Amino acid sequence: MVAKSQIKLITSLAQKKYRQQHGLFVVEGIKGIKELLKSRFKMQILYVLSENKNDFESEKTEEIDQNSLKKISFLKSPQKALAVFKIPQDGEINFPDSGLQLVLDDVRDPGNLGTIIRLCDWFGITDLICSPQTVDCYNPKVVQATMGSLGRVNVRYIDLELFFEQNKLPVFGAFMDGIPIYDEKLPENAILVLGNEGNGISEAVEKQVQHRISIPQFGNVTAESLNVATAGAILMNTFRERGGR
């Protein structure tokens, strides 16, 4: 049994305003929860089916039945466990002045942001800088799509103009009409900017971009664009493979 007030609290966390009000977010699935338990995130409470109770050692664990789990889950097919975690308070933001950093200019789709966070984890990008209009990284669909990578990537929301004021690294931006990435010499330390799904990089942010790059199509030019997450995958991979050479 989960108290009605608790059901109400947890389901409210689907919305950003309640996540911010309570400072909490939801993670579903044993694997994702275990990954976050290894990170800087602090868990508030964990609900788990009795047969999976031994998967966890935390004192904050409560057994739950399928029916109650359904009531608090955001998924069509609930996983075996659901946890509520605390949203960490951002301390002072000191961005590293080396390495590869990724900036998102208004990426709106939760699946795209989740996939990009997972890619950052894969490619060792520890800081992901997002414009304030980028979808919230504690959105349940984002958390689900990160597959546990959220604990290893610092996602920061900041006015991008402020960010670029502090930044001294060369800035590369993905544009449909940019220079093919293979024709550019890529530095090891750089900022890569990806834009919104429909509109690309905004005019204000474009002014900060020194190198307009693109991914060459092959054969006839037919497809109009690549999805921002798949384009990001190719660009991050290319920076990691060629950067600094």
Add this chain to the structure above:
Amino acid sequence: MVAKSQIKLITSLAQKKYRQQHGLFVVEGIKGIKELLKSRFKMQILYVLSENKNDFESEKTEEIDQNSLKKISFLKSPQKALAVFKIPQDGEINFPDSGLQLVLDDVRDPGNLGTIIRLCDWFGITDLICSPQTVDCYNPKVVQATMGSLGRVNVRYIDLELFFEQNKLPVFGAFMDGIPIYDEKLPENAILVLGNEGNGISEAVEKQVQHRISIPQFGNVTAESLNVATAGAILMNTFRERGGR
């Protein structure tokens, strides 16, 4: 007004068995419909809001109001147009014996398949070979995610053992523990195999793979895997950029 029987028919097309029974599938959104109209696909009927009627020239166009559109749409926020297209009958399958071909071994997520079809279009891969258990390419979520690319990529469902019997090209498969793709000499003409989201490439298909490849992680090895569509993006891009050199 759309007749009740027509509403019933269209909404039934969310399910594969009714798509196969009627030989029909649904495309939503002006852009996606226009792209398919340029392809080999034949449209059966188009419903469009009156203010967007001039976007189309087809005689098969019927005006529709917002309310009726809502009744036949699969989307939470219906687009301005919805069309029913005929599923083409596959003729004899003659696979090209050159170029880059992509094989999917039980990719199940509609968003992933849609993204992969869009990537095939971008990278000039005209034939996509899918195991029979791979999600149906006429699933509305797949069609939506292809963003119109479905008309330019031939998606074939075929027993992969039969496919490999006919094939003479070298076969590359994506594995977590494969050789880093940059350490392999990549031919221009090849088959690239991507596996299921959870289980990767099946044992039966693995036997057909001569070159086990992977995408190197950067920094600490932390992330467990890449999403199949983003991994596919990186591998297709690398084959196109390096293949044959």
